[in-house]
Amino acid sequence: MLTNVRNVRIEWCDCDPAGIIFYPRYFEMFDTSATVLIEHALGMNKIEYLKVYDFAGHPLVEARARFHMPTRYGDEVAIETKLTECGRSSFKIEHRLTKSGTLAVEGFETRVWVARSAGDPQRIKSQPIPDAVRARFAGSGNGA
Amino acid sequence: MLTNVRNVRIEWCDCDPAGIIFYPRYFEMFDTSATVLIEHALGMNKIEYLKVYDFAGHPLVEARARFHMPTRYGDEVAIETKLTECGRSSFKIEHRLTKSGTLAVEGFETRVWVARSAGDPQRIKSQPIPDAVRARFAGSGNGA
Amino acid sequence: MLTNVRNVRIEWCDCDPAGIIFYPRYFEMFDTSATVLIEHALGMNKIEYLKVYDFAGHPLVEARARFHMPTRYGDEVAIETKLTECGRSSFKIEHRLTKSGTLAVEGFETRVWVARSAGDPQRIKSQPIPDAVRARFAGSGNGA
């Protein structure tokens, strides 16, 4: 199973007047973690893999998070990211954000592989994930 | 049922190199909508109601969104926000973001009413929602 | 002189643990104000005018701000934006952000009109501002 771990410091600019992280920042961190995971799997960065596989991206159709414990400015956290499922045109990614080993946030994403519509480049539609990508998604990442 | 509608323009700074909104921005918009809903219900702004009801906030224990259609720079969208459930110490809020009447994103939040722990102000714990708040939550907002 | 005024509320998510706005948010607001000013001048939105005038944007070569008074969550502010100078390939924009009529922040931007380099689309280079644009920049905006 494709896995990745990133260490992140919660910065002053991530926190709100209550002194805790403003929760949409977690989704930003998860998005970066998901991209890093896919970059490692495909062996190139996002700009490159969008070109090489000639597709328009892997936008989310669903995002979900459970918040177990707040994090604060200065906290050093670890984000473990896993590709948990790969279907025909969609895939699932899970994130576990821990602080000193204790689970603080869980994140769940469902993403689709999309291409621009031939008739209307403003429209995007799902398409099958290429076999070469699927094979790499079945491999293992930097943290496995 | 408490309801609120906000009209928001998707700005250049909300969008990513794919030309569509970067999805964590939706959660920022939903958070602002939730705050506005509660402010209208309680008749004061967030800084004031945190003081008046002497609590530490209403952080999320769960956030979820389903993305049906991307939005882009310049899109004018409407966000309809409803308080759908009010329990003893938690409440649920739902958001429907539409573009020209078509549903683009649904958001779901579960929030808890928390106070700072007497022994350790860094720790927060859930507590019963005051009756006065509960009564106002059962009322109706600016869009109802 | 091209002028525009936007009313903005400082939101919870704009503020930091000190309870005041996190200052880079001002630059986000100023960027939106600058875009709105140019959109009004040219009579179309940014996506459209990038296409119509076939250029790559108007990035900043210099940004500056003076902070006279902090703003806080819930503050209603007004941002007055003016195009103050238009040269051959660059132009200057100034912003005055006021709270209840008192000046809180001044912003100064120098932007260049750029096109993608023919040989390398990753590179951008300044080019003369089209006469049609220059004429519209010499006109007046929605607040004049």
Add this chain to the structure above:
Amino acid sequence: MLTNVRNVRIEWCDCDPAGIIFYPRYFEMFDTSATVLIEHALGMNKIEYLKVYDFAGHPLVEARARFHMPTRYGDEVAIETKLTECGRSSFKIEHRLTKSGTLAVEGFETRVWVARSAGDPQRIKSQPIPDAVRARFAGSGNGA
């Protein structure tokens, strides 16, 4: 002279539909770099030093940046940060952001040492920088 270097990757979420970084993100990065510099100088994190020196922060009175070259998604950049001047109640910090050794952005900040007004905690006013802090600011950081 107090100096610090941070290596930062420009992420997808930092970039706009033009495919280059949205410039207010630089000010976020510079703010984090300034905080890290001060934390290293004082030997504690920001939450702690606000308590130990009993002050309300070091907000900016002026921020300025010159943009020499755009950066893009995936770029690895280095931010070198220096405390260049320390006055009675204000100090200056400069940032040089380079990509592969080439200068991309310069940042300049003037910050003041502020305390909450005794009569009105919503108001902040400048006050002399403590001698102990001044002595540490005259020392050297992790990159010197």
